[in-house]
Amino acid sequence: MFMAGQLVQKAKPWATSASWREARCEVLATGVSCLNSNPSVRSTCSGYKAGSMPLSEPPVFPTEMMAVCPGAYWCSKEQETCTCQGEITYATELFTGETYTVPEAEQKYKVVSNGTWLCGTDQSGRPFADPAPYKVKHCWCTPKGILDIVQQHGGGQIEKKKCSEIVTDDFNRFSPRRLQRRDAQRGDGGGVSAPVRKLPAEIFAGEEYDYRYTPWALVTVEDSDYGMDSVTPVRQLRCAYEYGIPLASTQVYKGHAPYDGDVWVVEDIAKRWGREASRTCWVRESTAQACAIALEQPGHLLQSVGGKVDRWLFHLLPALGICLVFTTIVGLQYWRQRQDESDSSSSDQEVPLTR
Incomplete structure (x- = not known):
């Protein structure tokens, strides 16, 4: 809920x-x-099966294949067999929920596979140097079909890592602390702005979900403004992404677990995008290199986040009401018990008058 509140504050200027x-x-x-966002794990979600190249046109990777853009699906843990006709990447994760971790030009932990491959070994079959000691590593396969699609559309760099960092930084510019600091530097209001009141994050610790889903699409976008001439x-x-930034x-x-929560909602979004070979999209003008591309109207982000907050409050308020009633009843019982004990003590201390 705390994170949702921050997201609402950032979404308003982002969606303008x-x-x-x-x-x-x-x-x-x-x-x-x-992504399993649990701090003790912080890696790809477990409990789903290894992926494969979809037969649909365009390719649509269902949720259980756990594919990241442009179409790299999870195929195995380290020291297990990865089935892949294409390029294998060895890493702890490819995507953090905000940014991508491996630059496209980075070849240090990549191999070409024409069938099966022991995850964690280089092109000669020897073990890779450990890229992240004491962490679980995985292999992801970018199938030949996806590599061909990229090649057919210019073979250029998708710039997914660079772009995800650019749009995340742009989105986070609207955080309350940054806005307060900016206003203070400008001297708005004659001085430093009053701090925004908010509940501490630990109050909502029990509301956290470990599995986080991000629908994505590999697209080409055409706009005359990108060229040197019109x-x-x-x-x-x-x-x-849905609203131009994966974090949203x-x-x-x-x-909470595999096949739980919004898993089917996000899969339906990916399938709906796959049914439209060409569609209207929105490009954010303030980001360089057409990095922020939204496949839904950016203004709908407020409705999406607001709906989540409303549903959270719908469940929270009755629970708070029940807690209040329970606390009141317990408090009254405790007060009555103390009163009874006080009356009994007073009675025992009374001494009868005698002559």
Whole structure:
């Protein structure tokens, strides 16, 4: 709930219509990533099966394949067999729910596979140097079909890591603390702004969900504004999200375990995007290189987050009411018991008058 409140505060300026312009996106692939956000794990979600290249056109990776953009699906843990016709990446995780971890040009922990491969070994079959000691590593397969799609559309860099960092930084500019600091520096209101009152995060610790889901789509976006002249449009190959930033979806779609919570909601979103080869999208003007691309109207983010908060309050308020009644009853019983004990003590201390 605390995180949802912060998200609402950031979503308002992020979703401002003046910050976005309409464009046309061609959808090349879609899917859903899943992150176990538990601090003791902080890795890909467990309990789902190994993925494979979808047969649909465009490819749509269901939630249980745990694929990250542009279509790299989970295939095995380290020291297990990964089945892959394409490129295998060895890492603790590829996506943190906010940003991507492995640059596209990074080849240190990648191998080419034409069938099965022992996860954690290099192209010669020798074990990789450990990229993250004491952490569980996994293998992800980017199938040949996805590699071909990227090649067919220019073969350029998707810039997913760089773009995710740019849009996350842009989104976090609207955090209350940053806005307060900015206003204080400007001298707004004649001095330092009063701190925003909010409940401590630990109060809502029991509300946290470990599994976080992010629907994504690999798209090309065309807009004449990207070119040096307005006549020749430039197509950019990018990862797009519901509202232009992966963090927004990660904070909205959650579950406690595999096949729990919003798992089917996010899968339906990915499937719906996959049914439209070409669709209207929105590009944020303030981010460089067309990094923030939304496949839904950015203003709907407020409705999505607001709905989550409303549902949380719907369950919270009755619970608080029950707690209040229970506390009142216990308090009254305790007060009556103390009164009875006090009366009994007074009675025992009375001494009868005698002559």
